[in-house]
Amino acid sequence: MTPNRSNSPYSLTRFLIEEERAGHIRPDLRLLIEVVTRACKRISIEVGKGALGGVLGDAGTPGQASINVQGEAQKKLDVIANDVLMEANAWGGHLAGLASEEMDHSVPIQELCPDGATAGNYLLLFDPLDGSSNIDVNISVGTIFSVLRCPEGVEKPADEHYLQPGTEQLVAGYCTYGPNTTLVLTIGHGTHAFTLDREIGSFTLTTRGMKIPEDTQEFAVNMSNQRHWQPPMQSYVADLLAGKTGPRGKDFNMRWVASMVADVHRLLTRGGIFSYPLDAKCEAKGGKLRLMYEANPMAMLVEQAGGAASTGRQRMLEVTPTGLHQRVPVFLGSRNEVEAAVRYHREFDQQTPA
Ligand code: AHM
Ligand code: MG
Numbered sequence: 284m285t286p287n288r289s290n291s292p293y294s295l296t297r298f299l300i301e302e303e304r305a306g307h308i309r310p311d312l313r314l315l316i317e318v319v320t321r322a323c324k325r326i327s328i329e330v331g332k333g334a335l336g337g338v339l340g341d342a343g344t345p346g347q348a349s350i351n352v353q354g355e356a357q358k359k360l361d362v363i364a365n366d367v368l369m370e371a372n373a374w375g376g377h378l379a380g381l382a383s384e385e386m387d388h389s390v391p392i393q394e395l396c397p398d399g400a401t402a403g404n405y406l407l408l409f410d411p412l413d414g415s416s417n418i419d420v421n422i423s424v425g426t427i428f429s430v431l432r433c434p435e436g437v438e439k440p441a442d443e444h445y446l447q448p449g450t451e452q453l454v455a456g457y458c459t460y461g462p463n464t465t466l467v468l469t470i471g472h473g474t475h476a477f478t479l480d481r482e483i484g485s486f487t488l489t490t491r492g493m494k495i496p497e498d499t500q501e502f503a504v505n506m507s508n509q510r511h512w513q514p515p516m517q518s519y520v521a522d523l524l525a526g527k528t529g530p531r532g533k534d535f536n537m538r539w540v541a542s543m544v545a546d547v548h549r550l551l552t553r554g555g556i557f558s559y560p561l562d563a564k565c566e567a568k569g570g571k572l573r574l575m576y577e578a579n580p581m582a583m584l585v586e587q588a589g590g591a592a593s594t595g596r597q598r599m600l601e602v603t604p605t606g607l608h609q610r611v612p613v614f615l616g617s618r619n620e621v622e623a624a625v626r627y628h629r630e631f632d633q634q635t636p637a
Contacts, residue, residue: 292487311403321371326411338359373395379405384409407428408430408580422540423545424542428580455579463478464478467551495550496554502558547585556624558615574602593624
């Protein structure tokens with residue numbers, strides 16, 4: 284009897300094989316995505332254990348929190364998620380090196396796995412558990428990742444080899460660990476969502492070709508920073524809040540999960556603008572969110588879904604990186620709304636002598 288294929292779930296594996304057949308992806312890159320997403324499944328299991336698994340709370344010893352390169356206290360699950368991704372990729376054979384939010388420097392794959400590991404062709408960057416301040420209160424968190432090509436002839440990549448603009452990304456994705464676990468992925472041919480089927484343990488394609496509406500009436504920003512923002516951001520948000528009778532002529536709603544993955548997932552699903560602008564608290568660092576493993580992968584996913592991503596003054600994907608952990612201001616989401624935010628910056632800059 285011929286199996287009824289039309290009703291069988293369309294797995295991530297099948298999706299990737301078809302993309303390879305269409306010439307959109309090389310076999311070693313397809314296998315790298317399989318390794319990374321398998322690690323995400325493992326992280327999803329750890330996150331899902333919550334208090335039962337003893338995985339909540341801070342890393343380190345009582346009274347002595349473990350601090351990462353960003354100067355931020357690490358949660359136990361930050362460390363677990365980082366270890367899972369490192370371990371999964373050490374033996375994969377597809378990477379030349381990897382870099383993480385939780386580690387000071389990138390690691391060449393041969394150092395991770397010196398016993399005869401051959402260096403692959405790619406560089407992987409990740410934020411192993413974004414939004415981790417939300418873990419202990421059972422709010423969605425996620426993993427964000429980006430894949431770049433290792434420069435030709437480089438066997439042992441150093442930090443400088445990762446400093447490529449976001450336009451060079453081959454793959455970008457995130458996995459949200461929320462009421463369900465959803466992987467959102469782009470290989471440069473649209474943005475697609477896969478939901479983890481917990482019964483069979485595999486990601487199933489649930490939205491092919493996500494499309495962000497061009498217009499929105501929803502914005503996401505940490506309003507408690509309002510007094511620290513720069514003038515163009517102050518005017519932009521003041522006009523959003525003025526609603527129907529203000530210059531924008533419509534009412535806006537606000538949502539802020541404080542997990543970038545969850546906030547971006549909402550705007551990929553129903554539109555919106557997400558912003559983390561420069562403010563007086565983060566100005567010296569260049570912003571709050573990191574370019575290489577937060578802003579750039581999200582920017583690629585959003586652009587591939589028809590949206591826009593900017594620093595407020597430049598297309599995000601065209602920023603020339605200067606450091607692995609570089610920070611940038613972020614505006615991304617519905618195209619017309621991102622353009623509106625950029626306009627406020629441009630008009631301010633034109634009126635203000637340099
Ligand atoms: P993290 O990578 O240390 O978790 O920090 C990034 C998070 C984003 O997920 C979120 O958008 C932002 O930081 C929240 O910032 P705030 O604490 O100002 O609400
Ligand atoms: Mg993060």
